Amino acid sequence: MRYYQLAAGDDGRLCVETGGDVYDLTSANRGIRGFGDLVSASSISDVPIDDVTDRLLGELDPLDPDAVEGTDRPPVAADEVWAAGVTYSISEQAREEESTMPDMYLNVYDSSRPEVFFKATPSRVVGPNDQVGIRSDSDWDVPEPELAVVLYQGEIVGYTIGNDMSSRSIEGENPLYLPQAKVYDRCCSIGPCVRSADSIDDPHDLEMSMEISRDGRTLYEEATSTAEMVRTVPELVECYARHNAVPEMSVLLTGTSLVPDDGFTLQEGDVVDIEIDDIGTLTNSVVEV
Structure with missing residues (x-):
């Protein structure tokens, strides 16, 4: 799975590309605004990152793929x-x-x-x-x-x-x-x-x-x-x-x-x-x- 960071006002949105489709993970859980949030959830739950994502996808509708193609945000907020x-x-x-x-x-x-x-x-x-x-x-x-x-x-x-x-x-x-x-x-x-x-x-x-x-x-x-x-x-x-x-x-x-x-x-x-x-x-x- 590929994870992209998108801007959303003063905050961010984390999207994932999988199987040729793009999904907004933040819309599934407002606590997941960046890749670091997803990794933290994976660590706490002791569940692999991509498995956490699979659980979040649920019934989400795919986005327009151009949403991630045009992003200018680094994909991870590295300290x-x-x-x-x-x-x-x-x-x-x-x-x-x-x-x-x-x-x-x-x-x-x-x-x-x-x-x-x-x-x-x-x-x-x-x-x-x-x-x-x-x-x-x-x-x-x-x-x-x-x-x-x-x-x-x-x-x-x-x-x-x-x-x-x-x-x-x-x-x-x-x-x-x-x-x-x-x-x-x-x-x-x-x-x-x-x-x-x-x-x-x-x-x-x-x-x-x-x-x-x-x-x-x-x-x-x-x-x-x-x-x-x-x-x-x-x-x-x-x-x-x-x-x-x-x-x-x-x-x-x-x-x-x-x-x-x-x-x-x-x-x-x-x-x-x-x-x-x-x-x-x-x-x-x-x-x-």
Whole structure:
């Protein structure tokens, strides 16, 4: 099942897409306004998330599918977003090439401890069909398409798509500038939905693709698989949660293996489409911040 967040005045509505139809779960239970509410109900009742949804569906009539296609709300209200880096071979190579200290990335790629870092607060996260940001003090900016893990109290409950926007020029100048290269206004996008963990057969075998277009022309189009990831999802989650007071709802991005050529940088107005099998397509335009 795929879960979408829709706006409803000052509050939200949680919708689910199943069997080709879309249903408004909030209309079945006003206490279920977001994915976090649904997960909390699942935890309290000790019933799988999708089973709780089946009980809520009852006699609900389906909505127009366009109701979820146009949403610009992140599908989950995560208290924090974290990210993992150097989890694919091409990512390690790209960061070596951009850096003045390339050996450190090779050491992380081969190390037993992965790179895990803080990425965004809720105010820095945008949803589908919204604008992601590139910094005005950077001249080399790229999107990073990633499988994103949705966590409830540190446990895996779903998957979504993440765009870990990055300033390669700032990070490449000095690795200590990583927070400035990664954490800024509109630095992260997630969406368009959350796919329940139970409905994903294997998160390590998902096709992932990215297309970047400018004025209607495709500038970049490549595909990969999460099977290329050198780390496992449970390994990254365990490292993130280890000795860390994780919030109730969080998202962990798992790294990228789709990296545009060194001569490419995003411009305002570009459109980034990221697609992952069984989840959907995350679309964002680009704005300078």
